[in-house]
Amino acid sequence: MNNYFIKTTNPAPLVVFRVCFGLLMCASLFSFWQKGWIESLYLEPKFHFTFYAFEWIKPFGVYTYVLFALCGLSSIFVAFGFKYRIAIVTFFLSFTYIQFMDKTVYQSSSYFIMVLSFLMIFLPANAAFSIDSLRSRRSYRTIPKWCLDSVKLIFFIVFLYSGLAKLNSDWLLRAMPLELWLTASKNIPLIGDSVLQSNWFHYGVSWSFMVFDLTIPFLLLYKRTRFLAFGLLVFNQLFSQALFPLGMLPLMLIICAPIFFSLEWHQKALLILRAFLSPIQNGLKFSSALKMTKDYQYRTPLSVLIVLLFFVFQLLFPLRYMLYPGELFWTGEGYLFSWRTSLIERSGTTTFTVVDSKTGERFNIKNSDFLTPSQEKQMSAQPDFILEFAHCLGRHFKAEGHDQVQVYAQSYVSLNGRAEAQYIDPDVDLLQEKESFRHKKWILPFQDKIRGL
Numbered sequence: 001m002n003n004y005f006i007k008t009t010n011p012a013p014l015v016v017f018r019v020c021f022g023l024l025m026c027a028s029l030f031s032f033w034q035k036g037w038i039e040s041l042y043l044e045p046k047f048h049f050t051f052y053a054f055e056w057i058k059p060f061g062v063y064t065y066v067l068f069a070l071c072g073l074s075s076i077f078v079a080f081g082f083k084y085r086i087a088i089v090t091f092f093l094s095f096t097y098i099q100f101m102d103k104t105v106y107q108s109s110s111y112f113i114m115v116l117s118f119l120m121i122f123l124p125a126n127a128a129f130s131i132d133s134l135r136s137r138r139s140y141r142t143i144p145k146w147c148l149d150s151v152k153l154i155f156f157i158v159f160l161y162s163g164l165a166k167l168n169s170d171w172l173l174r175a176m177p178l179e180l181w182l183t184a185s186k187n188i189p190l191i192g193d194s195v196l197q198s199n200w201f202h203y204g205v206s207w208s209f210m211v212f213d214l215t216i217p218f219l220l221l222y223k224r225t226r227f228l229a230f231g232l233l234v235f236n237q238l239f240s241q242a243l244f245p246l247g248m249l250p251l252m253l254i255i256c257a258p259i260f261f262s263l264e265w266h267q268k269a270l271l272i273l274r275a276f277l278s279p280i281q282n283g284l285k286f287s288s289a290l291k292m293t294k295d296y297q298y299r300t301p302l303s304v305l306i307v308l309l310f311f312v313f314q315l316l317f318p319l320r321y322m323l324y325p326g327e328l329f330w331t332g333e334g335y336l337f338s339w340r341t342s343l344i345e346r347s348g349t350t351t352f353t354v355v356d357s358k359t360g361e362r363f364n365i366k367n368s369d370f371l372t373p374s375q376e377k378q379m380s381a382q383p384d385f386i387l388e389f390a391h392c393l394g395r396h397f398k399a400e401g402h403d404q405v406q407v408y409a410q411s412y413v414s415l416n417g418r419a420e421a422q423y424i425d426p427d428v429d430l431l432q433e434k435e436s437f438r439h440k441k442w443i444l445p446f447q448d449k450i451r452g453l
Contacts, residue, residue: 004146005146005304007144007146008142008144008145009142009148009263010141010263010267011124011129011141011143012129012269012270013148013259013263013266014143014259016266017151017256017259018081018084018125018130019080019273021116022075022076022077022080023075024248024251025078025091025113026076029068029071029072029075030072033065038068041102041104042064044372045102045375047370047375048103049103049104049375049379049388049389050100052384052436052437057101059102064101067094071098074087074088074094078091080130081125081126081131081132081133082130082132083132084126084130085121085126088117092114092118092121095113099111103385104374104375104378104385106336108339108341109250110248112252113248113252115154116151116154116256119307122306123147123150124140124143127139127140127296129273138294140294140296143295143296144296144297148259151256152217152260155217155253155256155257155259157311157314159213159216159217160213160214160217162213162339162340162341163213164453165338165340165453166213166343167452168343168450168452168453169449169450170343171452172206172207172210174416174417175199175202175206176345176416177342177343177416178202179202180416181243181345182196182201182243183196185242212232216229216233219232221260223262229257230258230261233254233257234254237249237251238250240342243342317337318337318338318340319338320338321334321338322334324439326439327448329343329416329450330443330446331446332383332384333440344415344416346414347377347413348380348381348413349412350380350410350411350412351409351410352364352365352367352389352390352408352409353365353408353409353410354393354394354397354402354405356397356402357404357406370392370393370396381423383423383440383443384435386411387430387440390430394407406429407430407431408427408428408429409424410424415446418448421446
C-alpha cells in the first residue's frame with residue numbers, strides 16, 4: 001500500500017475531467033432553470049417529500065433561484081480552476097441541498113454527481129491548467145496516482161453494482177421491466193415498431209445490458225479495447241436515455257470514461273480546450289508561462305484517510321438491503337443510493353381515509369388536493385412516500401381542529417407487470433408509524449419470488 005500511494009502521474013486526465021465536469025454541471029443547471037423546472041418542481045407544490053433525517057431541508061421560496069445561481073457559479077469556478085477548493089465545496093453543498101429539497105426529483109444521476117463532487121474536494125484537480133495555477137505561478141507536473149484511480153474506482157463501483165443487480169429472474173428470465181418500456185416506446189430511432197414488440201428483442205436487450213455493465217470497466221482498462229468500449233458506452237447510454245429518462249447520468253458516465261484514456265489523448269484534449277478558452281489561454285500554457293517543475297504532495301494523510309473511508313462506505317452501503325426481510329423490489333428498503341437503476345416498474349393506486357376517533361367522522365382524501373400529478377404517481381407505489389403523506393394529512397386535519405385523528409391507506413401496487421396486489425395493511429393507523437431505518441412491518445408480504453442478488 002505504501003508503494004502504491006507514493007506513485008505519481010501526470011495531472012492532465014484529472015484536469016480534463018474537472019473542466020468537463022464543471023462545464024456540464026453549469027449547462028445542466030442553466031437548462032433546468034430555463035425549462036422552468038425550478039418553479040414547477042420546487043415552488044408550485046404545496047408539499048415536498050423529504051429524505052429521512054433531512055426533513056429540515058426545504059426550498060427557500062423565490063430565493064431558491066439564488067441557490068441555483070450559487071450552484072451554477074461555483075460549477076463555472078470549478079471548470080476554470082478558480083478558487084477551486086472553495087468552489088467545489090460550495091458546489092457539493094448547494095447541489096446536495098437542491099437534490100434533498102424534494103425526494104420526487106431524485107435520480108441516480110443526482111447521487112452520482114453528489115458522490116463525484118464530494119470526492120473532488122480531496123483531489124488536486126486544479127494542479128494545472130487552472131486560474132489558481134496561473135495566479136500562484138505554480139503548475140504541478142505530477143499528482144499522486146491514486147487521485148486518478150479514485151475516479152476510475154467510482155466508475156467501477158457504479159457499473160459493478162448495476163450489473164450485479166441485473167442478475168435477477170425478473171430481468172433475465174422475464175425481460176422485465178424492459179418489455180413494458182420497449183413495448184410502449186415510440187421514439188427510438190432506426191428501430192421499427194414490430195421489433196420493439198418482439199419478445200426476442202426484449203430478452204436480447206435485457207441480457208446485453210447485463211453483460212455490458214459487468215464488462216465495460218474492464219474493456220476500458222485494456223488498451224486494445226478502450227475506444228471500442230467507449231463507443232459501446234456512448235451507444236448504450238443514448239439508447240438507455242431513449243427508453244427511460246436518466247437525467248444527467250448518461251452524460252456523466254460518458255465524460256468520466258475518457259479518464260481511462262492515455263496521457264497523450266488528454267494532452268491533446270487540453271490543447272483543444274485551451275483554444276476554446278482563448279480569453280485566458282496565454283496564462284494556461286503548460287510550458288513557457290508556467291514551469292511544471294513541482295510534484296503535488298499532500299501535507300497530511302487526512303485526505304487519503306477520508307477518501308479510503310469514503311470508498312469503504314460506497315462499497316458497503318449498497319449492500320444494506322441484506323439486513324431487511326422481504327423482497328427488495330417490493331418493499332424498496334435499501335434500494336435507494338445503491339446504483340440499482342431502471343430495474344423495476346411499480347404502479348399503483350393509494351387512497352387515504354382520515355378518521356376522527358373522537359367524533360367518528362370519516363374523510364375520504366382526494367390526493368390531488370395536496371399533491372402534483374408527478375408527486376401523486378410516485379407516492380402511490382412507494383412506502384416511504386405513503387407514510388410521509390399520511391403524516392402530512394394528519395397534521396392538516398389536526399390544524400383544522402380534529403384532535404384525535406387516524407389515517408388509513410388502501411393501496412394496490414403492480415410490480416414489473418404483475419397483477420395489482422394489496423400493498424399496505426389497511427388496518428394500520430399510519431400516524432402511529434414513524435419513519436426509521438427499521439423494517440416497515442405494515443408493508444404486506446410479496447406474493448411471488450424474485451431470485452437474484
